[in-house]
Structures are given as C-alpha cells and as structure tokens.
Amino acid sequence: MVEHGDIRVVHRGGSKINSRQPVISNDSKLLLCASGECVKVFSTSTEVCIHDLRGHTDLVTGVLIKPANHLQSYSCSLDGTIRLWDFTDGILIKTYTIGYPIYSMCMSANHEGVIFIVTPVQESFQLVAVHLPQSGDQLVEARELSAVLSDVSSNPAAIVFGRGGEYIASAKGLQLEVYFFKKQKAYRFSLKENNKKGGKNTFTCVACHPKEDCIATGHEDGKIRLWRNFSHKKEYTYTTLHWHHSAVSSLCFTPEGTNLLSGGIESVLVQWKYSQESQRDFLPRLGAAITHIAVSPDGALFCTSHSDNKITIIQSCVKVSAVIQGLVKGDVRTDLMVDPRSKALVLNGKPGHLQFYSLQRDKLLYNLDIVQQEYIHEAGLQQFEVVRAAFDASGSWLATVEERKQKVAELEFNLKLWAFDEQTQSFVLNTTISAPHEAPITDMCSCQAADSQTTMLVSASKDGHFKAWQLATQAQTEGPSWSCDFVGAYHGLVPERCCFSADGSLLAVSFQEVVTVWSTASWELLTTLSQPPKAIRDLCFGRLSCSKYLLGTNANNLLCCWNLLTCSLEWSTSMDVSLLLADPLSENMAAFCFQDGCTDLFVFKPSEPRPLFSHKAVCSGKVTRAVFAPREEMLESCEDSSQWLNRSQLYFLTQYMLSHLFFFFPFKLLIDDNVAMTPFYLLLGKHRQQQQDDREEASGAAEAVLRTPLPQGSAAIRELLQTPAHVLPSTSFLCSMFVQSLLISITDSRSAEEEMESEKEEQESEEEMEPSVTRSQQAPVGGEETESEVPPLTKAQARELRRVRKLDHSWLSGLLDP
DSSP states (O other): OEEEEEEEEEEEEOOOSSSSOOEEOTTSSEEEEEETTEEEEEETTTOOEEEEEEOOSSOEEEEEEOTTOTTEEEEEETTSEEEEEETTTTEEEEEEEOSSOOOEEEOOTTSTTEEEEEEEETTEEEEEEEEOOOOSSSEEEOOOEEEEEEEEOSOGGGEEEETTTTEEEEEETTEEEEEETTTTEEEEEEOOSBOTTSOBOOEEEEEEOSSSSOEEEEETTSEEEEEEOTTSTTSOEEEEEEOOSSOEEEEEEOTTSSEEEEEETTOOEEEEESSOTTOEEEEOOOSSOEEEEEEOTTSSEEEEEETTTEEEEEETTTEEEEEEEOOOOSOOOSOOEEOTTTOOEEEEOSTTEEEEEETTTTEEEEEEESSOSOOOOOTTOOOOEEEEEEEOTTSSEEEEEEEEOSOGGGOEEEEEEEEEETTTTEEEEEEEEESSSSSOEEEEEEOOOTTOSSOEEEEEETTSOEEEEEEEEOOTTTOEEEEEEEEEOSTTOOEEEEEEOTTSSEEEEEETTEEEEEETTTOOEEEEEEOSSSOEEEEEEOOGGGTTEEEEEETTSEEEEEETTTTEEEEEEEOOEEEEEEOTTSSOEEEEEEETTEEEEEEEOTTOSSOSEEEEEEEESOEEEEEEEEOSSOOOOOOGGGGGGSSEEEEEEESSOTTOEEEEEEEEEOOOSOOOOOHHHHHHTOOOOOOOHHHHHHSOHHHHHHTSOOSOOHHHHHHHHHSOGGGSOOHHHHHHHHHHHHOOOHHHHHHHHHHHHHHHHHHHHHHHHHHHHHHHHHSOGGGSOOTTOOOOOOHHHHHHHHHHHTSOOHHHHHHHOO
C-alpha cells in the first residue's frame, strides 16, 4: 500500500565499502563489509549483494564474525550500539546498547562474551572491555565496562589480538604497547622519530602471528618490523623487511602463519614467507592503493580493500577472482549526468575515468577510460583529469574534455568525441581534437532536442571564444566525424556559461554579466540581455510550456528570469543560489540556496510567482552537483506539493557528504496484507479475492463456505516466512497442521447441502407462482389498485423470511410457560 506523506531526503547509495576491514565467512562464500549505516553481505563468487543489514542510525565502524557461532556476526557503530546478526538470513538477533560512540572493536575466542571496543575519552581514545549480558530480550543494555588500555589509536588496524587472545598489541605514533591478560601488565616499546637514513618510524598498522609470539608492524617509511621476545621489556628484538617505498597501510598473517601479506599505495599485494623473509611473491596492478587486507579462515581467499572504494577477492595470491566496486569517491569535476541509454548516473570515477553507476541496484556498471594512460601513484605528479563531459539527446555520442595542469605555458587539454558501439555496448573513441581552444574550457553543452536533425556541441573557453562542433556524416568507408561549424565572440569578453533551448533552435552564452542569444540555424546574434553587474554563474532555459523563459544566477545573489518573446526581464529575486537546474521532462526547476552552513531547496515554475515546493536545511554544507533522473514508471500523485516528482527524481551531492548520495521520494511505503496475488499466498490461504455482492447473492451457501478465508493469521504467516529454516519444526509436523486447516467440517457441508436443496425447491415454487402473479396483475379488480395492497417481496427478503421460519423457537415457549 502507498500512503501519501511528506517529501523526505533518503540515502540512495554510494556509501564507502572500504572504510573498514572486510570479513570473509568460514566457508569463504560470503563477504561482509561496513557500508555507511548498514552492513552489506556479498557473494564472493557472483559479486552480488545478498543482504543489507540495516538497523544502525550512524556510521558502522566495524564488523566481526562471532567466534562461538560462525553464522552470526557483530557490528558496531558511532550510534553507541553493538548489534548481533544472522548474516546468512539477514536477521537482526540482538542489540546491545553501550551509550558511547564506538570507533572500532576486536574479539577473541578466549574471551567469550566480551567485546573490546575503542571509545573517545576527552581528547584521546581508550580500549574498553564490554561484558555482553546473557538475556533473552532483543534490546539489552551493557553496563559492565572495564578499561584495558588508555591513549590508543582510533585506527582499527593499530589494535589486534595475539596468540588467540593471550595478549593484545596496540600501536600509536612511535610507541608499541603490548598488554598481557594473565599478567595484567603492559610493556611499551618506543622508536626514534627518524632513523639514520631519514626514514619515518611512525607506526601505521599491526598484525600478530596466530601461533607464535611475533608482532609485525608497518611504518610510514615503508618498512615492516617483526618483533620477538617482547614478553620481557629489555630482551625484545626485531628484524626489518623493506620493499614498499611509501607507508604500509595494512598487514595480515595467513591462518597457519606461514605467510605475511602487506599492501600500500603501490597497488601491489606482497606475500612474505614467514621463515624465509627474503622470499616474497607479488600480485601487481590491482588498480588503486590498498587500504585493508583480510584472509578467509581456511586460507583459500584473500581480500583487499582499495582507495577507489573497491574490494578485490583473490585466490591464494594467484589471481583475482572477483571485484566488488562501489561508487568511486573523489573530486567531481564533471556535472552529474544521466546516461540516456542505461539511465545510469555518470560522473568522475577513477583518475582519468568516467564511472557509470546504477542508481536502482547501487552498483557500478563499468568504467570508461577517457585518458587511456596508465595512472602513476606518486604524490605531486600532474596527470590528465576529466573536467567536462556531455551526452547528446539519444546517448549515441559522448563528449569529454581532459586537461593536465602544469605551468601556464605548458597547458595540455583535449576534446574527445565518443560513439556508442552497439556490439560492445560501450563507447568507442571517434574523434580527438588536441587544443580545441587557446585557453582552458569553461563550459560545454550538447543539444538535447530529440527531433534535431544535426548533432551539435558547443564549448566555451577563457580565450574569449565559443565554438560550435557539428557531426558531419561522410562516406561509409570513413564514417562520421566532427568539425568546427562556428566560432563566436562578444566584445572580447570571456564566455562563462552556455546552454541550448529545449528545441535546439537557440543558444544562450553568458559573457561575464551579459547574456547573448544566438540562432543555431544561421549563427546570428539575436539579442543581448543585461542584468545588474556581476558575472553569471548558472544559465538554463525553461522547458515545455515555459520554454520562452531563460533563467540565470549571478555572483550578486540574484536569480533573474527573462522573457525571450519580449526580450525583457520578467522577474528577479534576491537568492544566494549555489546551483540551478531544470527538469528535462517538465516545466519545473530546482534552485539550491546556501546560507548559515546549510542548503535550502526551492522547486518552482518560471511562469508562477510562488514555488511549488520548498525545503529548509535539506542538508548541511553546500550542494556541489545535482541532476534530475527520469523515472522508469511515472507516478500518479494527487498532492500538489509532490507532483513535481512524478516524472523525475532529484539526486544531489554535497561538499561534506561526497560519500552519500541522496534523492527525494514523495511517498512512504508501508507493508500491507493486500499485496500481489501469487500462488504461494493463495496456498497459504492468506489472500482470497472477494467477489461482487450480486454474485454472492446468486451463489449458494456452499459457495460461500468455499470462499471463507482460511484461519491462518498474518502474524503467524509472517513469523513462518521470516524464521530461519534451521530453527523451524519438521516439515511433517507443519504439513499435518496445514492440511487439517484446509478441511471443511461435516456439519457445515451437510447444512450447506440442505440449504442448497431447500433453495432449489423454493426457486421451483417461485417459478410456478410467477404466471399466476402476472395474470392477476393484468386483470385488476375494478380497474383500480387498492391502497391496502401489500407490495411484493424481493428474492433476498423472501429467502431471509424462510430462514427465520426454520429457526428453532422452542426455547421461547419454555420461557412463556409458568
């Protein structure tokens, strides 16, 4: 059932899956990872997200498999709770309330019923042991807390158990601290800030050998130290391994302790032989810097998290078997776009790439390599970046601009045109234009008219010119190609923004504070529109019935609307609009206004003075990118405040929440019993289609008995469907109960048959009486109707009267007898 409600902001997808170390199940079939406010469960073979474990109200900061039950897992969050899940069925089992934000957690099989968490204390963090109470309630408050270590790191990779829980190692800054639980004593080992060769000795990560007293630590200078004999503070020793040229971000031992895995910014997984450290194996070119490493309990699978929001599943450091790719976070230089073909969100992805992200499935479809050069992971190195992109109306062509910033005299940028290939279902490079302008490109737009006969692209540059590029179809052997059709300028001013009208007949180009309107057929300057000083920041045409309007915002916090029929200013208002965009499927326009650290949203039509919808403080921070995405099916909303979302959804990104992707949805979805009629529901007897009233009267009592819904309740059915199969009673036990519920009692069937026979007799008597009644009506006495004549009974009334006559009234005579 759909119930109308207030429009609200909903998290759609795109959360980080690389913020914490992932966990692999004991059978190596499932992978669990923290993703925003939920825990996602992926299949290691198919890369499909099986479950979204939702329940936390803040960022999830850790996921662990329960040592006593490998089918259950714990998750912790900044909301101050620890939740126990059955991750194979996606069911929340229990919630433990701690009351403090949890930044990470760790567990050991030797400490049953105890979870060690990292919580903030004033300006530092401490390691606290939480004793989980044994209770049958689903919501339990954990009150028994005890501090273990003070002044620890909030980095989850810096705290780890050793030798099955005999001790715990914690690293922070230049100090390594080891706490022994039996001795209840901690030893601290310090390093100098810099070694003799100038390397930085700061600790970055820690790993403990599963069977021996050995602690591996990673450092900022790329070195790995293996600490031994640390049970005595003065007798400790360490050996040094060095291959990484930058900081070591993650370390992990295999379950048997035969190998040590390490990773860093080099995008290479290094496997060290524990007993023979000089021997090492490499798995290079993993695509991005490694942030976390995990190993399955059986050692069959390795797992690496990467800085580009990706998780790579590796088969024993030999080959990559699966890649789980999330929305790549980074500097979004292009606008948010929607691919007309796949309806996917398109924006900057990996360096030099555009990513096509499915909003419906919250999954990356593919990356398009624009730069087509190997990315070098080196700080300070200037490399090509994609800064502009635009689709045509049909999605057959994609235009991109890439540039590499070095010195002003050595500026490099290219304009590339990509054609969609039906066979490969991807874009193929068609034309490359080196240095299309003499200065960097400020804006680029494509004609979005569906019925346009020509495919056109316009680019504006700081060199004071804008150029119109047109697709020219040549001979079949050469194929289509692009060429410059027109070069325009206006009094030597710099063009900042450009856009096409809905039908493609007009082109608006803003030159600082002046807006020029050009005819795309003849490239004639039709008119100029001026407004108060300050440069234009956004420019867009109205759509459909509002196509005669042109709207723009300037740096003077003004929103202006011009009427192109009268070439005059229609209206203007003072608003600090940070972003202005138009819905391509309706007359609606959205304006994001930034003030007091928050962003307000206004949805309006250029032809109406009042906004259709407004939302104060829609998000914190400033909205940097937004787009209207068309719906797969049009909604039929009767509320005026939500009709603007019937055809499209609004997605936007903020500067502080690039890890979140939001959209507006005008309804609240509620679970109702009257859902789809499926054979399974009919089998359970939960849903029976009710017939019309006239059919119920015509049908007999036996049919009414057959239409009676079965006695199963919705609560029982829901419990039956949601309960895991391994805790349900046997099938034979449930089947016997189910079959008994389907049986009809003998008394009901006999009474139904008697009623059917009596009704048949009554119908026959009625049919015999009908001719006599008609004859009496045709020959009234005296030619007039008497007032005392009783009106005839209907069939339903006669049937009810006969039922009353058959009732047993003997009990009434007993009451009347003295």
